[in-house]
Amino acid sequence: MQRRSFLKSATAATLVASLPRPAFSAARDQMRIAFGGISIECSTYSRIRARTEDFNVLTGDALASSARFGFLKKYPANFMPTVVASATPGGPVDRATYDAIKADFLKRLSAMLPLDGLYLPMHGAMFVDGMQDAEGDWMESARRVVGPRCLLSASYDLHGNVSPRVIDNIDMFSAFRTAPHIDREETMQRACNMLVHCLSENVRPTLVWAPIPVLMPGERSSTEWQPGKRLWAQLPKLNEQPGVLDVSLLVGYVWADEPRATACAVVTGIAPATQKKIAISLAQQYWDARKEFQFGTETGTIDECIDRAMKATTHPAILADSGDNPTGGGTSDRAEVLEELLRYKVQNTVFAGITDRPATDACYSAGVGATLPLSIGATLDPLGSKPVKVRAKVLFLLPAPTPKEREAVVQIDGVTLVLTGRRRPYHDIADFTRLGLQPKSFKLIVVKSGYLSPELAPLANPSLMALSDGAINQDIVHLPANKYRAPSYPFIAGLTFVPKAILSERHAT
Numbered sequence: 293m294q295r296r297s298f299l300k301s302a303t304a305a306t307l308v309a310s311l312p313r314p315a316f317s318a319a320r321d322q323m324r325i326a327f328g329g330i331s332i333e334c335s336t337y338s339r340i341r342a343r344t345e346d347f348n349v350l351t352g353d354a355l356a357s358s359a360r361f362g363f364l365k366k367y368p369a370n371f372m373p374t375v376v377a378s379a380t381p382g383g384p385v386d387r388a389t390y391d392a393i394k395a396d397f398l399k400r401l402s403a404m405l406p407l408d409g410l411y412l413p414m415h416g417a418m419f420v421d422g423m424q425d426a427e428g429d430w431m432e433s434a435r436r437v438v439g440p441r442c443l444l445s446a447s448y449d450l451h452g453n454v455s456p457r458v459i460d461n462i463d464m465f466s467a468f469r470t471a472p473h474i475d476r477e478e479t480m481q482r483a484c485n486m487l488v489h490c491l492s493e494n495v496r497p498t499l500v501w502a503p504i505p506v507l508m509p510g511e512r513s514s515t516e517w518q519p520g521k522r523l524w525a526q527l528p529k530l531n532e533q534p535g536v537l538d539v540s541l542l543v544g545y546v547w548a549d550e551p552r553a554t555a556c557a558v559v560t561g562i563a564p565a566t567q568k569k570i571a572i573s574l575a576q577q578y579w580d581a582r583k584e585f586q587f588g589t590e591t592g593t594i595d596e597c598i599d600r601a602m603k604a605t606t607h608p609a610i611l612a613d614s615g616d617n618p619t620g621g622g623t624s625d626r627a628e629v630l631e632e633l634l635r636y637k638v639q640n641t642v643f644a645g646i647t648d649r650p651a652t653d654a655c656y657s658a659g660v661g662a663t664l665p666l667s668i669g670a671t672l673d674p675l676g677s678k679p680v681k682v683r684a685k686v687l688f689l690l691p692a693p694t695p696k697e698r699e700a701v702v703q704i705d706g707v708t709l710v711l712t713g714r715r716r717p718y719h720d721i722a723d724f725t726r727l728g729l730q731p732k733s734f735k736l737i738v739v740k741s742g743y744l745s746p747e748l749a750p751l752a753n754p755s756l757m758a759l760s761d762g763a764i765n766q767d768i769v770h771l772p773a774n775k776y777r778a779p780s781y782p783f784i785a786g787l788t789f790v791p792k793a794i795l796s797e798r799h800a801t
């Protein structure tokens with residue numbers, strides 16, 4: 293609601309091209325706004341593919357009543373559901389899967405015309421087989437359907453990638469300002485606040501962006517420590533400048549071999565000169581800080597981290613298997629860490645978890661209390677790693693409506709291991725307790741994660757990140773097959789940079 297006051301106080305000269313007074317002005321609840329999007333983070337270094345069954349696709353009433361979009365009900369507008377598809381980060385999206393979801397989205401969008409606005413809840417780091425700039429494709433396709441007058445507002449993860457096609461097809465943009473992400477709903481609300489208020493006030497904003505040729509893993513650019521902390525902390529204040537609707541600063545997604553993969557600043561507003569100043573300042577600050585970005589925790593090889601954890605006099609130590617983290621695009625089926633834990637003969641250790649559908653199913657067939665031989669790991673990507681052969685005792689089987697939702701807890705010597713039928717993280721305390729596990733009671737907790745989640749981080753004593761191999765290997769300068777990436781730090785030595793602010797092509801329309 294605070295936006296409205298500044299929009300009202302903005303002088304006529306600062307207002308960019310206004311729309312003709314729309315028909316909904318007399319009755320705001322008649323504002324016609326559609327919403328729909330697709331969210332996934334795709335490592336192009338992964339050999340697995342995201343297919344239809346990997347997406348949670350919500351449409352119609354199920355989407356309208358979903359908790360994630362409950363906040364839309366507070367607006368004096370009619371938000372109409374199209375399609376929202378989301379999946380756990382992983383490999384590229386299979387082309388036919390993307391085409392089918394997009395076709396459904398566009399069909400539903402067409403049926404809702406005419407539209408005053410469209411809200412696009414996106415992630416920003418999607419990669420579709422045989423396509424560059426997948427979000428740009430989604431937005432351009434939506435724009436073609438809704439026409440040039442409709443206002444488009446998008447929300448993004450700060451690990452998303454932006455492109456000219458993205459900027460030139462939308463009117464408003466807002467990205468997370470925290471990593472780990474604790475402002476998901478706030479960001480979605482910022483995107484929708486702007487949209488509803490611009491429609492209410494008959495204002496047409498524009499976008500200015502400044503690409504920054506710096507790429508790094510999210511594990512180095514958390515907003516919890518410097519320099520991320522100070523860079524992102526200034527955004528709310530910058531957002532208060534007259535004529536500015538939103539200020540976003542994005543890390544980008546490094547594990548996508550695409551020309552658009554880069555950090556950037558994006559500013560939405562009705563005062564292009566101020567927006568340009570902010571975008572250039574942020575780009576310069578980010579560039580100047582590029583060498584300061586470091587891992588926020590102790591790191592080492594898998595062996596070094598296990599050794600450190602076992603010698604710790606405090607507990608629980610938490611060891612993150614960072615190269616195979618499913619929330620960053622890792623496959624989550626690798627068993628190297630398990631192999632090392634067993635070789636080290638660790639005791640009192642819980643490992644949650646490894647995705648292995650055949651091993652999980654075998655545990656369900658054997659039943660609680662049974663001891664059975666298992667081959668664990670490398671079931672999703674047999675070329676990526678090797679399985680570990682063990683004898684395991686089944687401790688617990690989670691009641692599951694479908695086989696892929698199964699989770700089994702087994703004991704292998706001193707390791708209590710969680711096996712899961714589908715790729716998923718174990719980043720919340722409840723992920724452990726619902727399996728009968730009390731994380732605090734273990735000497736060592738192993739998770740497939742990058743920086744630790746807000747729930748696990750306070751528990752870690754010490755926190756250790758293993759720089760392990762996988763689809764999101766943190767050793768980014770040695771990533772193979774970088775065919776398309778634009779010259780950027782730290783890939784090109786001696787790179788120079790002068791920030792440039794680019795105005796959306798929509799400004800002229």
Ligand SMILES: [Zn+2]
Pocket residue numbers: 449450451473
């Ligand atoms: Zn993210």
